[in-house]
Amino acid sequence: MAKVLVFIDTPGPALKKSSLELLTIARSLGEPAVAFNGELHDDVAAALGEYGAQALYRPSANDLDDYLVGPKASYLAAAVQSSGATIVLAENSAEGKEIAARLGIKLGAGVITDVVAVDPDGTAHKSVLAGSYMTTARATTPVAVLTVKANSITPEPATTGTAPQAATIEVPETANAASARITARNEKTASGRPELSEARIVVAGGRGVDGDFGPLEDLADALGAAIGASRAATDAGWIGHDAQIGQTGKTVSPQLYISAGISGAIQQKAGMQTAKVIVAVNKDAESPVFEIADFGIVGDLFRVLPQATEEIKKRKADR
Amino acid sequence: MEGCCYTVEETLKIIVLVKHVPDAQFDRHLSGGDKTTDRSESILSELDEYALEAALQLIEARGGEAAGNKVIALSMGPAGAVNAVKKSLQIGATEGVHLSDDALAGSDAAATSLALAAAIRHLGADAPVDLVLTGMASTEGETSLVPAQLAERLGLPQVTFASSLELDGGKLTARRDGDSHADTVEATLPALVSVTDQINDPRYPNFKGIMAAKKKSITTLTLADIGVDPGLVGLAGSWTAVETAEARPPRTAGTIITDEGDAGIKLVEFLAAQKLL
Numbered sequence A: 001m002a003k004v005l006v007f008i009d010t011p012g013p014a015l016k017k018s019s020l021e022l023l024t025i026a027r028s029l030g031e032p033a034v035a036f037n038g039e040l041h042d043d044v045a046a047a048l049g050e051y052g053a054q055a056l057y058r059p060s061a062n063d064l065d066d067y068l069v070g071p072k073a074s075y076l077a078a079a080v081q082s083s084g085a086t087i088v089l090a091e092n093s094a095e096g097k098e099i100a101a102r103l104g105i106k107l108g109a110g111v112i113t114d115v116v117a118v119d120p121d122g123t124a125h126k127s128v129l130a131g132s133y134m135t136t137a138r139a140t141t142p143v144a145v146l147t148v149k150a151n152s153i154t155p156e157p158a159t160t161g162t163a164p165q166a167a168t169i170e171v172p173e174t175a176n177a178a179s180a181r182i183t184a185r186n187e188k189t190a191s192g193r194p195e196l197s198e199a200r201i202v203v204a205g206g207r208g209v210d211g212d213f214g215p216l217e218d219l220a221d222a223l224g225a226a227i228g229a230s231r232a233a234t235d236a237g238w239i240g241h242d243a244q245i246g247q248t249g250k251t252v253s254p255q256l257y258i259s260a261g262i263s264g265a266i267q268q269k270a271g272m273q274t275a276k277v278i279v280a281v282n283k284d285a286e287s288p289v290f291e292i293a294d295f296g297i298v299g300d301l302f303r304v305l306p307q308a309t310e311e312i313k314k315r316k317a318d319r
Numbered sequence B: 001m002e003g004c005c006y007t008v009e010e011t012l013k014i015i016v017l018v019k020h021v022p023d024a025q026f027d028r029h030l031s032g033g034d035k036t037t038d039r040s041e042s043i044l045s046e047l048d049e050y051a052l053e054a055a056l057q058l059i060e061a062r063g064g065e066a067a068g069n070k071v072i073a074l075s076m077g078p079a080g081a082v083n084a085v086k087k088s089l090q091i092g093a094t095e096g097v098h099l100s101d102d103a104l105a106g107s108d109a110a111a112t113s114l115a116l117a118a119a120i121r122h123l124g125a126d127a128p129v130d131l132v133l134t135g136m137a138s139t140e141g142e143t144s145l146v147p148a149q150l151a152e153r154l155g156l157p158q159v160t161f162a163s164s165l166e167l168d169g170g171k172l173t174a175r176r177d178g179d180s181h182a183d184t185v186e187a188t189l190p191a192l193v194s195v196t197d198q199i200n201d202p203r204y205p206n207f208k209g210i211m212a213a214k215k216k217s218i219t220t221l222t223l224a225d226i227g228v229d230p231g232l233v234g235l236a237g238s239w240t241a242v243e244t245a246e247a248r249p250p251r252t253a254g255t256i257i258t259d260e261g262d263a264g265i266k267l268v269e270f271l272a273a274q275k276l277l
């Protein structure tokens, strides 16, 4: 059976949903193994067992996080060699893709990004050109490296759990040479809301919010949603750049995307048009966003959103 | 450029990678047997303009071209790619290089990075290259892999997604914005840097620049010039193959209502009907 290596970078105190998705896909392809970096909490080890990890690997070095990309790729290359894996799965974040990219060169392995599904024979399905095409692709090399988008499948634990011990992978001493070093790290303040690229629901605002994200935050909190923004809103400094959705921001594929005060420029659409359901609130009936909205409201967001928030709260209280 | 004998030059030699991409304003399609992007209507990628601007600012702070600094715009691709080089020269690049060879058609990221790495080594043969600059990933295909793969092939530190960039002697400091944190990153030259659209405001070519560009030369390189076996690039040399491509039916507009005082409630009714609450 094919060995499938899942890379989980700094799992933290609990596994992210996207990591559970990777493990679920790995089981459908063969025998899953996990290479992690950073600390392994007991709860995480238990979850990895529930999801059927047959082997665990940790790096001999504990400073991989102090460098950008290169050393992590060196570690993974060594882990692939030790485990005999023929498929590597990693998350589709910016850093995940870069690690996959360098790993591919180290191993002479084809890399496929933006994967949304993998057939048992290794054929990857992906959405390209901002979601306007679906393609299937294969690596033609002995090892394949795939980065999988969050929210691609529903995670499912294995029918029989495991309790693997972590083996240490020697990271080559040269791994940190010719690497950029991270000299300072400023954690951004946590909002308490879900992470944008993983969220089931995203409420996004544009120039139309005119500096006041309050009504969007209230609606997001009523729905358990993450907050996103157009570039006009991030450029104006009303919200951090990391909230930007689109060509030069994040790509999201949530179940529901609520767009408020955003015109729907092509660069904005590039980041959100694969959302399952799109709702748009805009006071201009001619706005291009209405061309892709499943439900559009021509109206003032400062009236429509608070009314919707109240209605949701009322319904929740009545339940 | 690998490691051992690099000494920091007084002057800078920067290579900026410029792509010609289908203009996002036009419809983009996949065409041909190799399901690659149709590049018939293309321009200099907007995102590469930020890299070019960053390069120009770095050399201008060191006396510009007159002081011996160089910004070489390098583009790989079919005939149309030369337009990206021309535009770069108009904006201010000091030299242009167009890597063009029929055998390159259909190259995936691995094959593209192989050819670009060879071209960069070739351009560094007389005097070493200090910095390779690229724009951030465009939305198309697997191109987001190229900067990291190029850094791997050249053995360079990669400083990707830089939203600021400073250079002091041979030391480079950049800011990189991540999802949950913003990092300060340091590397020594030579290095590969990709910049985001937050780094600067790219200049437009002005009349003087357009006139000056006419006198600048564009060197065309083939695979033979840079010593690359054609079998290692193109569809044959690629490590991935696209098997099928299907246009998604375009999203169609759904229900559009005009607010008559109760649209917020109607919105919640819609969400409830879709089981999204």
Ligand SMILES: Cc1cc2nc3c(=O)[nH]c(=O)nc-3n(C[C@H](O)[C@H](O)[C@H](O)COP(=O)(O)OP(=O)(O)OC[C@H]3O[C@@H](n4cnc5c(N)ncnc54)[C@H](O)[C@@H]3O)c2cc1C
Pocket (backbone or CB within 6 Å): A205, A206, A207, A208, A209, A229, A230, A231, A232, A233, A244, A245, A246, A247, A248, A249, A250, A260, A261, A262, A263, A264, A265, A266, A267, A268, A271, A281, A282, A283, A284, A287, A299, A300, A301, A302, B046, B047, B197
């Ligand atoms: C290289 C490049 C990359 C880019 N990358 C991105 C990207 O990643 N993401 C992105 O979003 N953009 C990106 N852009 C910018 C993009 O082209 C648009 O300029 C931007 O998306 C516009 O933002 P907006 O819709 O918020 O603003 P606008 O286009 O100004 O639209 C504001 C909308 O709000 C509506 N409105 C105003 N007041 C109200 C109200 N009270 N209630 C309801 N509606 C109201 C208006 O009718 C209007 O439609 C990029 C551009 C370039 C050139």
